Amino acid sequence: MVNVKVEFLGGLDVIFEKQRTYKLNVPSKDDSEVTVGSLIDYIVENMIKNPRDKDVFIENDTIRPGILTLINDTDWELEGEKDYVLEDGDILSFTSTLHGG
Amino acid sequence: MSFTPPSDPKKPKNVKISQLCELCHARKALIKRPKNLQKICKLCFFHVFETEIHNTILSNKLFQFGERVAVGASGGKDSTVLAYLLKLLNERHNYGIQIVLLSIDEGIVGYRDDSLATVKRNKEQYDLPLEIVSYRELYDWTMDEIVACAGVRNSCTYCGVFRRQALDRGAAKLGIKHVVTGHNADDMAETVLMNILRGDVARLEKSTSIMTQSSGSPIKRSKPFKYAYQKEIVLYAHYKKLDYFSTECTYAPEAFRGTARELMKNLEAVRPSCIIDIIYSGENLRLRPKKTKKAPPKSHMEVRSDGSISLPLQGFLDGNRCDRCGYLSSNKICKACMLLEGLQQNRAKLSIDKDVSAHGAAKLTRTLENLTF
Numbered sequence: 001m002v003n004v005k006v007e008f009l010g011g012l013d014v015i016f017e018k019q020r021t022y023k024l025n026v027p028s029k030d031d032s033e034v035t036v037g038s039l040i041d042y043i044v045e046n047m048i049k050n051p052r053d054k055d056v057f058i059e060n061d062t063i064r065p066g067i068l069t070l071i072n073d074t075d076w077e078l079e080g081e082k083d084y085v086l087e088d089g090d091i092l093s094f095t096s097t098l099h100g101g
Numbered sequence: 102m103s104f105t106p107p108s109d110p111k112k113p114k115n116v117k118i119s120q121l122c123e124l125c126h127a128r129k130a131l132i133k134r135p136k137n138l139q140k141i142c143k144l145c146f147f148h149v150f151e152t153e154i155h156n157t158i159l160s161n162k163l164f165q166f167g168e169r170v171a172v173g174a175s176g177g178k179d180s181t182v183l184a185y186l187l188k189l190l191n192e193r194h195n196y197g198i199q200i201v202l203l204s205i206d207e208g209i210v211g212y213r214d215d216s217l218a219t220v221k222r223n224k225e226q227y228d229l230p231l232e233i234v235s236y237r238e239l240y241d242w243t244m245d246e247i248v249a250c251a252g253v254r255n256s257c258t259y260c261g262v263f264r265r266q267a268l269d270r271g272a273a274k275l276g277i278k279h280v281v282t283g284h285n286a287d288d289m290a291e292t293v294l295m296n297i298l299r300g301d302v303a304r305l306e307k308s309t310s311i312m313t314q315s316s317g318s319p320i321k322r323s324k325p326f327k328y329a330y331q332k333e334i335v336l337y338a339h340y341k342k343l344d345y346f347s348t349e350c351t352y353a354p355e356a357f358r359g360t361a362r363e364l365m366k367n368l369e370a371v372r373p374s375c376i377i378d379i380i381y382s383g384e385n386l387r388l389r390p391k392k393t394k395k396a397p398p399k400s401h402m403e404v405r406s407d408g409s410i411s412l413p414l415q416g417f418l419d420g421n422r423c424d425r426c427g428y429l430s431s432n433k434i435c436k437a438c439m440l441l442e443g444l445q446q447n448r449a450k451l452s453i454d455k456d457v458s459a460h461g462a463a464k465l466t467r468t469l470e471n472l473t474f
Contacts, residue, residue: 065370066366075132097332098366
């Protein structure tokens with residue numbers, strides 16, 4: 001179990017009932033550590049209400065290109081992407097860059 | 102609607118040496134620059150990003166001292182960062198320019214009214230004057246009415262043609278001769294790809310220039326973000342907590358640009374430098390000059406399939422003006438006037454349709470009722 005804050009920015013909130021910020025308790029499977037990968041699975045399974053919106057968020061089993069993923073304001077590429085192990089109080093933000101400017 | 106900035110994360114506890122910024126070697130690297138894969142910290146990123154834009158402005162001599170400049174401001178990420186940065190750089194490097202925000206109100210309820218609210222907040226936040234020009238006052242149509250009349254499929258055609266003119270007219274109204282827009286490197290590369298995919302040879306060569314001006318037009322346009330990655334612009338806005346609007350336009354579901362954009366994003370995921378590479382290719386494409394056709398008689402005018410009429414050869418000038426509205430046009434009548442004419446015809450049809458609902462005797466009574474002496 002880990003407590004994190006998740007933010008959906010840049011218009012992504014439309015697929016999360018127009019709410020930008022969520023505080024989540026992400027359950028861990030058999031007491032192991034919770035990774036960003038399992039957080040993404042959790043979001044897709046529990047938080048996207050309309051199944052058609054999944055493609056907006058996920059592509060080929062990872063975050064869709066064009067969505068900027070930050071772990072505590074650090075590009076997730078520098079943190080090991082899906083393998084990053086979450087800690088209590090971490091902030092994850094997903095920002096869409098695909099809308100018009 | 103108000104603005105909620107993104108949350109601040111807690112301070113990192115232990116930073117490994119391998120995680121340090123490659124420029125200052127003092128703080129934790131937060132981003133990997135798509136241009137060169139360099140890992141840098143937030144402060145170095147601000148410095149590098151701002152300096153690069155400054156260098157683009159200097160090396161292309163975009164501004165002249167004392168010039169008044171209109172920023173095409175939509176409230177979106179690019180134009181918001183552009184307005185913020187221009188103001189900052191203008192003060193830091195003393196360009197001596199006066200900046201005005203220029204917004205176009207297309208009349209799209211639930212989209213443009215919200216984004217204009219953002220621009221109005223930007224006006225206060227950056228202390229810049231703001232001018233809003235609407236389609237309603239320029240063309241007597243709002244985009245909502247146009248879509249109701251012509252359908253969603255063509256909405257971007259109308260909107261694009263009208264907006265281009267509207268920006269120029271807004272600038273002319275303010276007596277400004279220079280409009281800057283927030284087009285970024287991703288947009289540029291996308292345009293190059295799109296023109297190649299469409300085989301649009303005429304646009305291909307011009308599409309990558311940082312500053313454009315038709316010889317007959319008093320208004321020039323430039324794109325200081327031509328080499329700035331969309332990702333970095335979004336990151337800059339995120340770290341600086343800039344207030345921008347980020348909803349996709351109601352009428353822009355599957356425009357052709359969408360497909361090219363997807364292709365670009367997938368290419369970028371494989372090799373981030375590809376965006377700059379595509380722009381570079383676009384800049385260096387040289388097309389073989391067209392073979393000159395057999396000259397038609399001098400007064401020859403051609404009616405093309407879309408109904409536009411070419412200019413008589415003799416009278417061709419770069420600064421030709423539309424017969425109706427006087428705006429620059431490469432045809433006798435400009436594209437906006439042609440679109441407006443089509444719309445006008447449809448509007449007339451609609452009002453007649455209403456009358457048809459009552460026919461025969463009922464219609465006669467209704468007509469008599471409306472008669473006055």
